[in-house]
Amino acid sequence: MARLAVAAQAWLPTDVPSTRRHILDLLVQATATGGDPIVELRQAISRWFGADAVVMLLPLSPGPERPAAPGGIALEPLAVLRRPTLWPQRPKRLPDELxxxxxxxxxxxxxxxxxxxxxxxxxxxxxxxxxxxxxxxxxxxxxxxxxxxxxxxxxxxxxxxxxTQDTIAGMAEDMMLRHEGLxxxxxxxxxxxxxxxxxxxxxxxxxxxxxxxxxxxxxxxxxxxxxxxxxxxxxxxxxxxxxxxxxxxxxxxxxxxxxxxxxxxxxAPAIAAEQVVPRQGNLEAMLSYLAARIPAAQRGCHLDRLARRFAPGLSLANRTVVVAKLLPATAREWFGAPEDPRHNASLQMLASGVRHLGPALRRQRRRYHARLAQPGARGS
Ligand SMILES: [Zn+2]
Ligand SMILES: [Zn+2]
Incomplete structure (x- = not known):
């Protein structure tokens, strides 16, 4: 128990006393079943990262007591206990990684x-x-x-x-997660x-x-x-x-x-998908628009409609056929009409593969055309 307490003191990842007590209780319970949780932790860590990692991650067991010098008091040097806050090898998750x-x-x-x-x-x-x-x-x-x-x-x-997602594509994925069918x-x-x-x-x-x-x-x-x-x-x-x-x-x-x-x-062979690439590109643009510009409460009708096209268990070959049929002309059928009609034009534009311009870009474009329209602008 005392050894567990010392190990737990150094090893446990939290400073909250009640949490520490709780984890220590769990370690004690594990010991009661006949196992030694500290030994198991040591073995697991050395299995993952090599024997040296144990030294870094877990405190050493207290050494045998030193005999007292004649006339003096036995002094145990205080071990420097290290905390296992990090794995030795730790690639970071990439921004779009699963x-x-x-x-x-x-x-x-x-x-x-x-x-x-x-x-x-x-x-x-x-x-x-x-x-x-x-x-x-x-x-x-x-x-x-x-x-x-x-x-x-x-x-x-x-x-x-x-x-929180860092990108609009990530936000669109999160939006789709609320519809299991997707x-x-x-x-x-x-x-x-x-x-x-x-x-x-x-x-x-x-x-x-x-x-x-x-x-x-x-x-x-x-x-x-x-x-x-x-x-x-x-x-x-x-x-x-x-x-x-x-x-x-x-x-x-x-x-x-x-x-x-x-x-x-x-x-694996790379199989050209020229037919389906533009359809999927347009759909992705529409989903991004949905995630970024349309309030959450108004997204359901679009996502439900889309999810019905991708029945659970549909093979890649069948899903490819579905995506190939997401044609601009029928966008209102497979994507639905927005509750707020102001989004109509933008969604239809994206379904046709025209890039949606934000208000800032639109202003910039207007200024550019206005400059071109000024007399003598082309020559200058
Ligand atoms: Zn195989
Ligand atoms: Zn690729």
Missing amino acids: FSSWLWRVSVAAAVLPADFARDVVGAAYDDIDLAIAPETVRRLARLSGQGAEHLAAGTLPARPWA LATRDGPAASGRAKPVLQYCPRCLADDAWPYFRRRWRFAPMVACLVHRCLLHEGCWRCGAPVALLRLRVVSAQPRCVSCDAWLVH
Whole structure:
């Protein structure tokens, strides 16, 4: 108990006395079941980061008492206790990265099998960790990896997002999360009763990345193509069709592999998607407009209508057909008419692929044309 108290004093990530007492109680309970939680923590940390990390992360056990010098008093030098506030290897989550992709990259940086690392740091097995991870766990992992909790949480996919997104695209994704139908899923419920998750990828993005990572937007049903590389995404292993499952991988590799046949996902063929790219681009612009310009209470009718087109479990091939049919001429049918008619013209413009200009840009353009119209302007 005393040893646990000393270890807990140095190791626990909080200074709040009641929280410390609570964690210490849990450690004591763990001891009562016959295990030694401190030993287990040491072993887990050395498994993740190598033996040296233990010294840095956990306090040393108190040494044997020194015999008192004749006529003196036994003095125990005070050990300098260090706090385990940071992991030794800690890549940060990239701005548009999916949470599970980041966790997978940390395991690779620590040279630990992703499956073991995920089990050790988040405990329970998740069907869909990006959706189900608890905010408290995200905050703990953020502390250990030295980044803001909101920044890390912005990579997760909860039905009610609690982190602020830095980009309009991120805000549009959060908006879609409130409509479960807009996440890509596979047929049949997983063990949790939820639909099975689908993680798509663009092989050319993976090839271009200095350190391959998975974009958060690749989890959404309307995203069927990469607009940068103008090719179709893949929704599984290009060779055997198995779903992408980064945190079930039993190989340490900076290049994502297939969990079933070990194929490198970066070797997937890039299939041109010229027909669908403009349709998806326009839809993304409309979703961004919806997130940035239309009040939350007026968005539901558009998102419900859109979600009906992407039935749960729809394959990538079928979703591609859906997106290809999002034609400008029928935008009011598949996107709905805005409650406030002032948004009509802008939405129709975006559906046609004309970039929406904000008021500042419009003013700038008017000034430019006014200058051109002045006599002698062209010659000057
Ligand atoms: Zn790409
Ligand atoms: Zn495979």
